[in-house]
Amino acid sequence: MAKIFLVDTENVNIRALKGANYLNENDLIILFTTNKTIVHNFHENLIKTIETKATIKNIHIESGGKNCLDFQLVSCLGLVIGTNNKKNMEYYIISRDKGYLHSINFLYEQTQCSINLIPNIKSLFDKNYDDTLAIMENMDDEITQCLKELGYTNKTITKALIAIDSSKTEKDLEVNFFLQFGWNNKIYNICKPIIFKYNILNIA
Template sequence: MVIIIRHFLVDSENVNDNWLMLFDMADEDDEIIVFYTKKSPHMSYMSVIRLMENNSINVRFEECYEGTNALDFQLVSYMGYLMGRNDTHSESNSSATPIVTDAADVSAASCADEYIIMSNDTGYDPAVRFWKDKGYAVRRFNVNFCKQAVQRRKNIKYQVVADIPFKEDNTNTNIDTNIDTDNDNDAITAKSYNLNELFDGNHSSYTDNEPLSDELAAND
C-alpha cells in the first residue's frame, strides 16, 4: 500500500501562528515544516501551549535568511529538495526506474506525496503551476481556506458520529441489540479525508482552464 504524505510548508511571516490550524487538517503520516525568520510574528501563550500538546503530527522548524522575499525563495527551493529526495528514495526501492518521454506520463514516475504551501501570498502560484505541470501534487492554501476546511471537517466528523447507532438500555424493551457496530470506527477514522472533497466544486484543486491565482485570490 502506498502511503501518501502531505508536506505542509508554512510561510510564518505571512500567516503568523494561524498554521496551527494544520493540526486539524494533517494526519499522523504528514509533516508540517514551518519556515521562519527573526521577523516572523511571535506566538501567543495559547499557541505555544497547543504546540506543546501536539504529540501526533511531525513539526519541524527551518530558520531562513532574511531579505526581500528571501523566505519565499528558501521555502520553494526546499520544496524542490523534498521532491528530489522522495523521488530518489522511490527509485532506490524500485527494481526498474521508468523512463518518461512524455510530460503527460511524468506523474506515473513522480512521487505521490502532496506538497502544500500555506500562505496568503499569490506570488507562490507560478511555482505551484510549474510543478503541477510536471505531474506533482502541489497546492497553496491561504488562511481563509484553511479555516473553512477545518470547519467543514468538524461538520463531517459530527455528521459521522451522529450516524452511529446509539446503544440504549433494553432491559424493559424489545429493542434488538444485535446492532452492527462496525460503523463505530467511522468516528475514529473521520480524521482521514480527501482535501479535494472538503468543498463543493473541488475548490482545493486547480485546473488548467482557470487561472491559479484568480481562484485563490478571491479568499486572500
C-alpha cells in the same frame, strides 16, 4: 495520503495551523521562520499549544533581503519533491501570497505532483473556516491596536494573543491570562470585551 505543509510565517500567523489536530503521524509541517516571526506570530510558546500527531520542523531563515524566505521555501519544496519517491504525497504551501502560484504551476508541470496554495490547514477540512479566520484576525488587530494606544509593549501584546489563541472557553481564557500575567488582571479586563464582541470562544 501523506501531506507536507510549508508555512510562510511572514504571510500568516499561528492560526494558519488550526486544523493540525486532523493530521496524522505521516504528515509533516515545516515552518519557515525569521527573527521577527519567532518573536511574534510563531513564538515557541504558541507552537507548544498546537495539538497534532504530525511532525513540526522549523527552518530558520536569516535576513537576506526582500522575498528571501519565499525563495528558500520554494527551493525546499523542490528539494523535498525531488528526494521523495512516494507518489501518494500531497504538498501545500500555507500563505496568502499569490506569488507562489507561478512556482507551484512550474513544479506541477515538471512533476505532476499535487501542490496547492492554502491560507490555513483547517480549510482542507472545513470549507467555511477561512471566513472564521478572517474574524479572528480582525479581533487580533483590534486588540493589538487597543493595547498599543494604551502604551503596552509588543511583548505584552504577544503574551495577550498567546493567551487568547490557546483558549477555547471562557475558563480557558481566565487560566491562560493568569499563566501569562499572574494575578494582574488589567490586560484581561481590557481584552475581554473585544473577545466577547467577536464571539471568538464559540468559533475557535
